[in-house]
Amino acid sequence: MDLSIIVNQYSLYLNGLWTTIWLVALSLLLGLFIAVPAGILRSSNNWFVKGPIWFYMYFFRGTPLLIQLFIIYYGSAQFDALRESWLWEYFQEAWFCALLAFTLNTGAYTAEIVRGVIGTMDKGELEAAKAYGMSAWQTLRRITLPNSLRRALPAYSNEIIFMIHGSAIAGVVTIVDITGAARVVNARYYAPFEAYFAAGLLYMCLTFSVIYLFKKLEASYLQQ
Amino acid sequence: MKKISLLIALFALSFNAAQAKEWKHIRFGVEGAYPPFSKTEADGSVTGFDIDIANALCAEMEVKCTLVKQDWDGIIPALLGRKFDAIIATMDITEERKKKVAFSDKYQHIPARFVALKGTDFQPTKEFMAGKSVGVQRATTMDLYISDNYPNAKIKRYGSADEAYLDLKAGRLDYVMADSAAIADGLLAKEDGDKYEFIGPKLNDPKWFGEGAGIALRKQDKALKVKLDSAIAAIRADGTYKTIQDKYFTFDVYGAAQ
Numbered sequence: 173m174d175l176s177i178i179v180n181q182y183s184l185y186l187n188g189l190w191t192t193i194w195l196v197a198l199s200l201l202l203g204l205f206i207a208v209p210a211g212i213l214r215s216s217n218n219w220f221v222k223g224p225i226w227f228y229m230y231f232f233r234g235t236p237l238l239i240q241l242f243i244i245y246y247g248s249a250q251f252d253a254l255r256e257s258w259l260w261e262y263f264q265e266a267w268f269c270a271l272l273a274f275t276l277n278t279g280a281y282t283a284e285i286v287r288g289v290i291g292t293m294d295k296g297e298l299e300a301a302k303a304y305g306m307s308a309w310q311t312l313r314r315i316t317l318p319n320s321l322r323r324a325l326p327a328y329s330n331e332i333i334f335m336i337h338g339s340a341i342a343g344v345v346t347i348v349d350i351t352g353a354a355r356v357v358n359a360r361y362y363a364p365f366e367a368y369f370a371a372g373l374l375y376m377c378l379t380f381s382v383i384y385l386f387k388k389l390e391a392s393y394l395q396q
Numbered sequence: 397m398k399k400i401s402l403l404i405a406l407f408a409l410s411f412n413a414a415q416a417k418e419w420k421h422i423r424f425g426v427e428g429a430y431p432p433f434s435k436t437e438a439d440g441s442v443t444g445f446d447i448d449i450a451n452a453l454c455a456e457m458e459v460k461c462t463l464v465k466q467d468w469d470g471i472i473p474a475l476l477g478r479k480f481d482a483i484i485a486t487m488d489i490t491e492e493r494k495k496k497v498a499f500s501d502k503y504q505h506i507p508a509r510f511v512a513l514k515g516t517d518f519q520p521t522k523e524f525m526a527g528k529s530v531g532v533q534r535a536t537t538m539d540l541y542i543s544d545n546y547p548n549a550k551i552k553r554y555g556s557a558d559e560a561y562l563d564l565k566a567g568r569l570d571y572v573m574a575d576s577a578a579i580a581d582g583l584l585a586k587e588d589g590d591k592y593e594f595i596g597p598k599l600n601d602p603k604w605f606g607e608g609a610g611i612a613l614r615k616q617d618k619a620l621k622v623k624l625d626s627a628i629a630a631i632r633a634d635g636t637y638k639t640i641q642d643k644y645f646t647f648d649v650y651g652a653a654q
Contacts, residue, residue, distance in 0.1 A: 249566030264568050266552075346531075346552040346563075355469060356553065359535030362496045364473045 174363060178370040181357050188353030189374050195267065195349065196339050199274035200332060206279030211286025212312070225283070232280035238341050240277060245269040245345045266345045278335050285327045289320040322393045329386035333379050340375075350374050419620055421460040423480035424450045428465045429556040432581040432644045433486045436465070445649075448640045449503055449631075450484045453611075456627040456636075467555060469535045472496055475612060481620065483612040486575060488537045490606040498615045500624040502608030504649045507598035508538050509576040511583060516570065518595045525549040531560035531569040538573045541604040557582055564592070571595070577645060 178185070210225050232240065248254055248263045255263075262268040293316055301311040343352035354371035358364050426447060428436040434444040442463055454461035464480040475483050475497060486506075489499045510518065510530075518524070525546040532538040534553040542551050552569060554560040560572045561583045572579070576594065583589050599605065613620055631637045632650070641649055 246562055246566075249562070249568070255567065260567075264566070266568075344555065346554060352553075355534060358473075359469055359539060359553070360492070362472045362493070364470070 174361075174366060177357060177361050177363055177366050181353070184348075184353045184356060185350070185370060185374065188348055188350040188371075189378075191347060191352075192336070192339055192342075192349040192374075192378070195270060195274065195342060195347075196332075196335050199271055199278055199339075200335060202271075202275040203278035203282055206275070207282035207286055208317075210279065210283035211290060214283060214287045215290060228276075229280045229283055232277050233284065237273065237277050237338050238344070241270060241273040241341060241345060244273050266342075266347050269345060270339075270342045270347055274335065274339060277338070278331060281331050281334075282328065285324050285331065286320065288327075289324045290316060292323075293320060325386060325390050325393065329382060332382050332386075336375065336378050336382070419457070419459055419481075419623060421462070422454060422457075422482060422620070423462045423464055425466045425471055425475055425480040425483040425485065426450070426463050427468050427471065427485045427556075429468070429558055430486060430575075430578055430582070433575075433578065445504075445640065445644045446484045446486060448643070449637070452631050452636045452640060453624060453627045456630050457623055468533060469555065472612065475614060478614075481613070481617065482624070486578075486609045487612050488606040489608060489610045490537060490540075490604070492540070493606075493612070497612040498617070498621055499610035499612055500621055501628055502610050502650075503628050505600070505608030505651060506575050506577045506649055507600040508541070508573060508605060509579060509594050509598055510571045510573050510596045511564070511579045511592055512571045512595045513564075514591055514593045516595060518571070520596055522546060522548065528570045529568065531563055531572040533557045533560060533574065536574075537605045538575075541599065541601075542573060544604065561586075573599075577649065581644075 210228065213221050214225050214229070216222050244263075245266065248269070254260060297315055297319065298311065301315045306314065339349060340351040342349045343355055346352075348356065350371045354367045357370075358367035361367070426442050427434045428442045430444075432444055433446045434442060436442055442465055447463065450463070451461055462480075464474075466474045466479065468485070471483055471485060471487075472493070474480065482500075483497075484503075486504070487493070487499075489502060493499075512518065522545075526548040527550060529550040529552060530542055530546065531552045531554060532542055533556060539551075539553060542549065552560075552563070554563070557572075557574050557578055560569065560574070563569045564572045564583070565588065572583070574582075576598065579594070583592060611624055613624070637650070
C-alpha cells in the first residue's frame with residue numbers, strides 16, 4: 173500500500189472527477205429533454221408516433237452502453253459521407269461521442285420511467301381535472317406532469333447513479349474521467365489497488381451526494 | 397512448544413520447497429494484440445514472434461509451456477498475482493518496471509517511431525508538438541516518453557495499439573507512436589496502410605526505452621531467471637532464434653543498431 177501515489181497524482185484525479193461530473197450531468201440534462209416527450213408520446217395511440225419511440229427505447233435499453241459507445245465512436249468513422257460532412261467536427265471528438273451515447277442511453281431509460289409513472293396516474297385526479305373543464309394539454313401540464321415527476325424521483329435517482337457508474341466506460345475511448353485517471357496512474361506505477369481504490373472512493377462520494385440531494389428533494393416535494 | 401516447533405519446521409520446509417522449486421511447467425502471459433509479436437487468430441489462438449520465442453525457450457529448457465492471454469495494462473499486476481509465471485510481450489526493460497518485476501536478459505530490441513499520414517509535418521520539439529494529438533498504447537514506454545517529453549501535446553491513451561491505428565485512420569489522431577516493427581506489420585502492411593509513413597527519428601533512448609525487451613518475472617523467482625537467460629543464449633547460439641526472426645522480419649531484431 174503506497175498512498176503517496178494517490179496524493180502525488182491528486183490533480184489528475186480531480187480533473188477526472190470534473191470530467192465525469194460534467195459528462196454525466198450534461199447527459200442527464202439532455203436525456204431528460206428526450207425522455208419527457210418520448211415518455212408521454214409512447215402512450216399515444218398513433219403507431220407513427222409510438223413506433224419510432226418504441227424502437228428507440230428498445231434499442232437503447234436492449235444493448236449494452238459499451239456497444240452503443242463503440243458504434244458511435246469507432247463505427248461512425250467508417251462512413252466517408254459522415255467524415256466529409258460538418259458533423260465530423262463533433263464526431264471526431266471522443267467527448268462528443270461519449271456524450272451522445274450517454275444521452276441517448278439515459279434518455280431511453282428515463283423515458284421508460286416517465287411512461288411508467290404517467291400510466292399509473294390516479295384516475296380520480298384525471299377525472300377531477302376533466303370535471304373542472306381542463307383541456308388535455310392543461311391536464312397534462314397542471315396535473316399529470318407534476319404528479320408523475322414527483323413519483324418518478326426515487327426511480328430517477330437510481331438512473332442517475334447507474335449513469336455515474338456506467339460512465340466509467342468513457343475511458344475506453346481515451347477520455348480521462350475518474351476511471352481513466354486511475355488507469356493512467358496504474359499504468360505509471362503498476363499499483364492497481366491504490367489507483368482503483370482512489371477511483372472507487374471518488375465514485376462513492378459522487379453517488380452519496382446524489383442520494384443525499386434526492387432525499388432532500390423528495391422530502392420537500394412530499395410536503396407540498 | 398511442540399506445536400510451535402512443528403509450525404516452524406513446516407514453515408521452513410515450505411520455504412525450502414519454494415526456493416528449490418523445479419520448473420516443470422511455465423505459464424507465459426501474452427498480450428495477443430501487438431502484431432507481429434503477438435496476435436490473436438480468428439480461432440482465438442495466439443501466434444507471433446513472442447509466442448514462437450516462448451515455445452523455443454520451453455523446448456530448450458525441456459518444460460511444459462502454457463500461454464495465458466492478458467490485456468496489456470493489467471499484465472504486470474497479473475504476473476504479481478500469480479496468474480502466470482513470466483511475461484513475454486515485447487516489454488522493454490526499464491528502471492520503473494524493475495521496481496516491480498525482474499527481467500531476463502533482453503531477447504529483442506526494436507526502436508519506437510512515430511507514424512502519420514503521408515506528407516504530415518513533424519518536428520521533434522515541444523513547440524511544434526503543442527496541441528497535436530498523439531496516440532499511444534497506455535502503460536507502454538511510448539506512453540511515458542510522450543508524457544515526459546511532449547506534455548503539452550494532446551496525448552490519447554489506448555488499451556491496444558490496434559485501437560490507436562483505428563483512430564489514426566479515422567483522422568482523430570495526428571500521430572501514433574509504437575514499436576517500428578509493430579507499426580510496419582499492424583498498420584503499414586494492412587489495407588490502406590500505404591497512405592501512412594514513418595516520420596521522425598528512430599527512438600531508443602535508454603532513459604525511456606530501456607535496454608531492449610526482456611521476459612518479466614517475479615523478483616523471487618531467481619532460479620527461473622537463470623534458466624531463461626541460459627535458454628535465450630542457447631537459442632541465439634544454435635540458430636533457432638534466427639529461424640524465428642526470419643519468419644517475421646527482414647532485419648535483425650536482437651541488436652539495437654538499426
